[in-house]
Each structure stands twice: as structure tokens, then as C-alpha cells.
Amino acid sequence: MAYNLIITDRADELIDSCVLYIINKLKNTQAASHLLDGISEVYDRLEENPYQFPNSKDDYLRRRGYKEALISDMQYKIVFRIEESTVYVVGLFHDLEDYPSKVME
Template identity: 30%
Template sequence: MNSSMNWRKDIPMTIYKVITLPLAESDIVNQTDYIAFKLKAPGTAINMVGGFRKTISSLSMFPQSHELDEDEELARYGIRKTYYKNYKIFFLINEKEKTVYILRVFHMLVDYKAKILKVFE
């Protein structure tokens, strides 16, 4: 077998632990409860929970590939974001611990900066 065909096996792949913080968990519950109970669409809410979980768990690989927030202050903290439908999922990477911390989950129309900065208070 040609060794050039196996070059990927020697590249270490870091798998990060992903921890959803209580505020982010609460954000997900609030978003999906609103859809399930106020909009009376429980099936949609169940699908959303699955979508949030899948998007969040995907951050265990290559979380650095996601952009820093466009707000300069949040970017200085190292806050990154990923998207699921019309929602932004904000997170921090702790390289030393190889851990991704999910901070908050907001609809794109929410003014989120002050709410995210409360995590650091």
C-alpha cells in the first residue's frame, strides 16, 4: 500500500468537550417552549431542540473554524458564534482544557451584547 495514501492517519485530531452552560440551556428551553406552547407547534419545537443539540455537538470538532463575533468587545473576549436557522449560538473555547462552553442562544433579532456580557459579571 502506498504510504502517501495514508497521510491523514498521522494528523492528530482534537475532540473538544462541549458544555452547555445553564443560561444557554435556559435560552433553548425558552425558545422551544415558546414555539411549542405559544405558537402551538410542538413538532417544530422538538425538531428545533434536535437541531440545536446537533449544531452544539458539532462544535466538538474544529470549533476555531467559526467566526469571532463582529462586536469588537465580544471578540476581545474570544466569543465565537455559529448558527442554527434564525438563531445564533455563542461560545468560548478554552484551549488549555480542550473545552467549548456554550454561553447563550438567541434569535438573530435580539440585542444580545449586554446579555452575553452578564456571563462575565
């Protein structure tokens, strides 16, 4: 079964912000490119089977049905929820962030 993937405006903003930070502040275009490739890979997997990813480690988010997908070889995760045949990506966060407080419904 193929799932519809919806990237929320907030998730787009968080991804853009993160990529711009890596490029402009860290001066590491290779890392930014690697992150974007990783995001694309996760998106492909979400469209194929979002249930392959674990539930959120945060109790509050887990109770609301959120799951997390780690970006390969990086300390970033994509937070999403599934409603029927649609996957809603709500954010991209670094492992060190207090991301549960930043996830908006």
C-alpha cells in the first residue's frame, strides 16, 4: 500500500532553517547535502511503509500517535503521524533538541 506524504509548513520551515544553519553557520555544504539526501530517503520509506519506524520515545507524543524516523549517519530525526493512508511530517529535529515541546498540532 502506498501512503500519501504531507509535509507540513512547519516541517518545511524547520528543514529550511536547519539546512541554512549548516550551510551558513557551519560552512558545511557537504553535510547539508547529506542531510537532504537522508530526508529524501526517509520520505521514500514513509510512502512505502511508515509503520517500519518506531513510536516516539516521548510519552506525550507517543500517546498521540507520533513516530520517529532517524536520518542515517546523522543526529536528526523526522517526527510524523499516520492518519489512515496519509503520513503527516511535522518536523525535523536534532537529537539534542527538546523537540516534544516544538511539535505543533
